[in-house]
Amino acid sequence: MYDVIVIGAGPAGVNAAIEADNLGYSVLIIDEQGSAGGQVWRNKSSSIIDAPKTETSIKGNALRDALMSSNVSVKYEARVWHIEKCDTIWNIHIENDVLTSKNLIIATGAYERIIPIPGWTLPGVIGLAGATALFKEHMMVPGHKTVVAGSGPLLFYVANEIERLGGTVEAIVSLNSRFDWLKSLLIMITQPILLWQGFKWVTAFYKKTIWQSAPIKFEGADHIELVKIKKVDDDWKPIGKEQILEADSVCYGQGLIPAIEASRLAGAEHHYDETLGGWVPTIDDMGRTSIEGLFVCGDNAGILGALAAPIRGKNAAQAINKNGVVYDIGKFERFGKAMTALSIPRAGLLNLIDTDTDVCRCEGVTRKEIEHEIITGAQSPNAIKSGTRCGMGPCGGRFCADAQAMINEHVTGKTREDIGLPTARPPLRPMPMDQITEELNYDDLPIPGVSPL
C-alpha cells in the first residue's frame, strides 16, 4: 500500500510524485510507456540515444534524473485498466495485479482533436501530436514533402521539427489568422522568452503559412498525394475557391483534448470548459476533485501545456495535505490558455465534416448516420453510440466523441454540457484477456450458486 499512486509520468505526474516524495509520502508512479517524460519530454528510443540534445530532450533527461534520485517507486510499461475506490483505499488495476494507495493523482495528459474530413484516414496522414512522438522517440520525419495543417502552436512546432530533422515543409495551413496569433502573442508580452519563441516559430514559417485556411479533403490512391484547401471565414467555415497542394505526408490536428477517462472512471465530477480544451474534472486551484483522495494535474485537468504542468503537479501533491502550499501558476496559466484559445473549435468547422466521411474510424460510422440517429430521436451520447456503434471500437470513443458531440450540438442546438458524455467504462485500454487474468484453476472458480431453475 502506497500513500500516493500517480498515474502518468509526464512532467505533471513526475513533479507530483517527486513533490509527494519530498513531503514524506511513499509514492509509486505508473506509466504505460517505457520511461518517464510523457508526450512532450518523451524519451528517445535506444537507437537514437546519441542524437544531439534538444531543449525537450534536456528537460526530459533532467526530469528522469530527478525521478531516479528520488525515493519514488516506478512502474513502466504498465497499463492501468481499472480504477476503483473501496472505502478509503484506491485499487489500481494494472494487467493482472492490483496496487493500492490512500491517494491517487491522475496525470494522464491529453490526446489530439482531429476533425474528420474526407481522406483523413489515408495512410500518410498523421496527427500533429503523433508527429511529435515520431520526432522525439525516433527522430523520423513523416515524409519528404509535408503539409502541416490545423490550428494552434503545434503547427509551428511540428513544422520547425520537420525541417530541423531534414524534412521539407510544403506549407502550413493554419485555421488561425495572423490576427488570432497576434492576440495570443500579446498575452505573452510579460513572458519575453516565450514571446520570442512564439515569434521565432511564426516568422520562420511566415512565407510558407497559408493563413485562415483549412484542408477540406485529403486525396490519394492508397497514400496521401494531394491536399485540397479552402479559405475559412472567422467562424472557420470554408469559403471561396479550392486550392491544391501536393504532399507525400500530412500532419493534421486541431489542438488537444484532456484525457479524462481515468478521472471519470474514478468517479470525479466533470464539466465542459472550452477554454481548457473541453470536458475537465471540476477542481480547486490545487487539483482536488469532487472525490476525497483524488487529485488531477497536467493537461487532463485542462490544456495548459508543458510549462504549467510541473507546477500543477507539485500543487496536486501539496493538495493531499489540507494546509499544503500553493505554487503560483498565474503566468503559465495565462500563456497556456492563450495557446489553447487558438484551437477552440468554431461552429464553421462542422462544414469540413462531409456527410459521407467516417467520424468513427474504428467502426466506420459517417456523419450522415450520426445525424440520422439524432434526428430520429437518439440524443444522449449513450443512445447515439448504441444505435450507430460510433465510439464502440477499440479507441473507446477517444477520437470520435468530440466530433460526434459537435454534430449533436449542431442538430439539437443543445450545449455540450447538456449533451453530456457516454458512461465511463473500463478497461481504460483494450486489454488482452490473458494479461488481466491468471490462468484458471477450475476448482477454484468462485461459483456463487447456480441460477434458479
Place this chain on the structure above:
Amino acid sequence: MTNTYDIAIIGGGIMGCGAALRIKEGGMDPVVIDQGDIGQGASGVNAGTLSMQIKRVKLMPYAIKGHHEWQLMGEKVGFKKTGGLTLAFNDREAELLQERMTMKRDAGADITFVNPKKVEEIEPHLAKKIVAASFCPDDGYANSSLSGQYYRGRLTDENIDTIERFQVSEININSNGYEISSGDQVIKATRILIACGGLTKHVAAMLGEDLPIRARINTVSVTERAPRIMNGVIGHATGLLTMKQKDNGTVLIGGGWQGKGTPEEGRGAINPETLLPNLQLAQFAVPTLSKVRVVRSWTGFEANVPDFYPLAGRLGEKDNAYILGCVRGGYTIGPYISKLMGDLILGREPEMPLFDPNRVFNEDKLI
C-alpha cells in the same frame, strides 16, 4: 401537455415499449415516458442472449413465444438463430446439466444431449475438457444495443407519444386518474403502467406500494473484432457463462456475474473480483480467446422478487394501476409478456396467465 392519455407508461424499455405497441393496437392512446432515451436501461445493455437453455422451466412457454417475436423483428434488432451449447466440465456439472436440461426439455424447449465428439464438430475451438453438453438449435441472440433505435422507430411509426428525459419523481391520484410529475412538468393519464426495470421498486413506492424488489447487477464484456472462434451461443451448466461472437467478429461475454452499485445511484460499476473469473471461465471454455482484447466491460440492473418470477398485473388495490417487470430472461420474454400485459390493460383475456404482483413471495417458488 393538457390532454389526458388513456395510459401513461413509465419506463421505455422493452416492457414499456412492447406494452405501448399492444395497447395502441387495441385502440387506446398511450404515452411512453422515460428518464433518459428510450431503450437505454437493461434493455439496451443486456447480453442479448435468446437461449432456451438458460430460461426457467415455468417461464419456458413465454420464452418460446418471446423468441418467436424476436425472430419476426429480425435483422432490425440483429436477430440470429445460431443454435447453442451448454457445457459441463466435471461430473457435478454434468449431473446438474442432465437434471436441468431434462426439465427444460419437458417444458417444451428443443434440447438434446450431445457427446464431446459432436461438440467438437459444432464448435471446434472449444477446450477439449468437456464432460457433457446439451444443444438447442433455437438458441441465438439479438443485438440489445439496437433496442432503443428499434422501439423508438416502432413507437414513431405507430404515432405513440414518447416523452424522454422526463424523470418521474411524483405520482398523484385523483378522481380523473393519475398526475405524473417531474419537477413542475405534469403528464395526465387515466391509467398507469410502471415498467421501470431496476427502478421499479422506487417508482412503485411513489404510489405507496412497497414491493420486495431487489436489483441484480449483471456484468457483460465485449472484445475487439476477432477471427471466427465460435459459431453459436455457448453457455455453462451453472449459467455463469454466456458467449457469442457477432457477425462483426466481436465476442460478447456474460453470465450474470455481479457488479457494484444500486439503480438509484447510477449505472453501476463492474467488480474486478467477479469480472475476472467471468473472463477466466470464458478462456477456459475457449482457449483461443485469451489473446483477444477486451474493449469494454459494463453493468446493468435486473430487478427481481424473492421467487424470481415476474411482476405482471394490477398494482395493489388501485384502480387502473399496473406493473410489469422483474422478468428473468426479460430480454427474451419481454416482447411477448408485454403483449399479454397490453391485453390485460385493454380488458382482454391474455393468452397465457400473468403473474400477480400481489402474491405472497416465497423464496424461489411460484405460489
